[in-house]
Amino acid sequence: MEIVVIGTGYVGLVTGVSLSEIGHQVTCIDTSIEKITKLKKSISPIYEPGIEELIEKNVAANRLFFGTDLQAAMKNKKIVYLTVGTPQNPDGTANLVYLEAAAIDIAKSMVQDTIVVVKSTVPVGTNEKIKKLIEENTQFNVAMVSNPEFLREGSALVDVFEGDRIVLGANDKKALETIAEVNNAFAIPIYKTNLESAEMIKYASNAFLATKISFINEIANICEKTGANIEQVSTGMGLDSRIGSKFLNAGIGYGGSCFPKDTAALSQIAGTVNHDFKLLKAVIEVNEKQKLKLVDVLKTEVSHLQGKKIALLGLAFKPETDDIRESASQVIIENLLVAGANIHVYDPIAQAGIQAVFGDEIVYEKDIESTIIEAEAVLIITEWDEIKAIKPAIFKKLMRQPIVLDGRLIYNKAEMSSLGIKYYSVGDGTNASYKTDY
Structure with missing residues (x-):
């Protein structure tokens, strides 16, 4: 089938690439000329293992296309996937401004009755509101299908092709069956519901x-x-x-x-x-509260943090992604800056994101060794394979005093202790000296 995907962010790009991989002809649309230019060269704007190889493969097979002209893309297509962001408002509600703007663009670009598939995460009742908004701006009929995504950053392609289920919600039976047909080639169980249930799931x-x-x-x-x-x-x-x-x-x-x-x-x-x-x-x-766990422990071990070098290994909220949104690293850095610490950080992928937030307030290192050398303490934030592979003796050799606070439970306590390294890992009650007020 011929499909348009609006948005080439994380969800949109993975959706477009995966649909082309199972044989559909997909055109991904974005307002960012910079993104589209890169994508046409098979350069992904997001970090996701394996995504660029699939982009290149399906572009070469003439199944995957990228552009900025929605009207041209929709000329002969009656299925549109809506994947724009729904960021959080200050009060915690979902911001639907981008979704609504895209809906109006769809309405103005429609040349026939169209099925709109919403993959964006939206509050219950949003699909019906979007349907009404589109209908107010077009003469054609629109059917809504809610198809929420369950992607884990760093393993999104695995989740697409080996997922537990595909959820499809619609109040239009024909549209529901059409989108089920679109997804059949994934060979994953499809669970069908009404619109509201899919949104809530x-x-x-x-x-x-x-x-x-x-x-x-x-x-x-x-x-x-x-x-x-x-x-x-x-x-x-x-x-x-x-x-x-x-x-x-x-x-x-x-x-x-x-x-x-x-x-x-x-x-x-x-x-x-x-x-x-x-x-x-x-x-x-x-x-x-848990995000500050290591800071609380650190303050029991290193008094007067002013001017003392504290090393952070890992910045992304999880491995295999460059995403730092809501990461523990940001909260930790903020608190250590208040305490006057000299903060040195290393992450194989996510440093650019942290630098955009903190600028020159902290030091960005090129490798693990330069990060931990002469450090008073090392905080383990993200369990990257590179960090998990550290030989404990390196801490002993390079640090001013070997204090390692492990937020991801990746090292062997017995080995660390045998080397004279003061080691804390979350949830280890065998070391009474690290008991906190939690």
């Missing part, structure tokens, strides 16, 4: 996963006070098939573009229907 799914993360982090904080070990506890919990092991990795909280935004938006949605979602509010509160 996305928010509810992310909120539940965020709840698991905040829950296990609270258990980790209790482990530190009781002598238990969170890795053993989470493994034992995960063996129960009713619980499962995924998203039970304790650490310094969740971040990125989805969980923080979606939990806040769902809390706001609950408020609009006069429901006090106390559990979700607690999940958000716990997560914000």
Whole structure:
């Protein structure tokens, strides 16, 4: 089928590339001339392993095209995917300005009855509002399908081609069956619902996963006070098939573009229907507090941080992405700057994003060794393979005093201790000297 995808951000580009990979002819549209110019050269504007190879492959096969002219793209096409961003407003609600603007553009570019597939994360009821907005600006009929994405940054292509399910919601049976046909080649179970249920499934799914993360982090904080070990506890919990092991990795909280935004938006949605979602509010509160865990421990070990070199390894909110949105690294850096620390950071991919936020307030290093040399303490923020592969002896050799605070539980405590390295990992209750007030 011939398909138009509006937006070449994270969701839009992955959507367009994956649909072309299963045989559809896809035109991706964006208002950014710079983005489109790069994409025509198979240069991705986002960091995602494997994406550029698939772009190049499908462009060469004449299945994937990029442009800025929506009207020209829609000339012979009756299926449009809407993937523009819905960023968070200051009050936690979803900002629909870009979505509404794109909807009007669609209406003005339609030359026939059209199916609009919304992959953007939107509050319940938004698809119907978009339908009404389009109908007010065109003479043609429009059918809406909600097709929420469940992509993890760093493994988006795996999630597309090996996902657990494809959710399609519509109140128009014919449109629902058409978009199901579009997705059949993925060979993934398709779950069909009405529009409102599909919209809610996305928010509810992310909120539940965020709840698991905040829950296990609270258990980790209790482990530190009781002598238990969170890795053993989470493994034992995960063996129960009713619980499962995924998203039970304790650490310094969740971040990125989805969980923080979606939990806040769902809390706001609950408020609009006069429901006090106390559990979700607690999940958000716990997560914000957990991001400062390493700073609290650091202050018990290194007094008077003024002018002292503190090293951060990893800046992205998770490995295999350059995304620093809502990352623990930003909160940590902000607090260490207030304390007067001399902050040196390293991340293999995400340094440019942090530099755009903090400028010359901190030092950006080219490798791990230059980051940790003569440091008073090292904070492990992101579990990149390069960071996980560090030989513990390097900390002992290069640091002023070997204090390693591990926010991702990636090193062996016994090995660190045998080398004389003072080592803290979240949720390890066997080291009483690191018990905090959590």
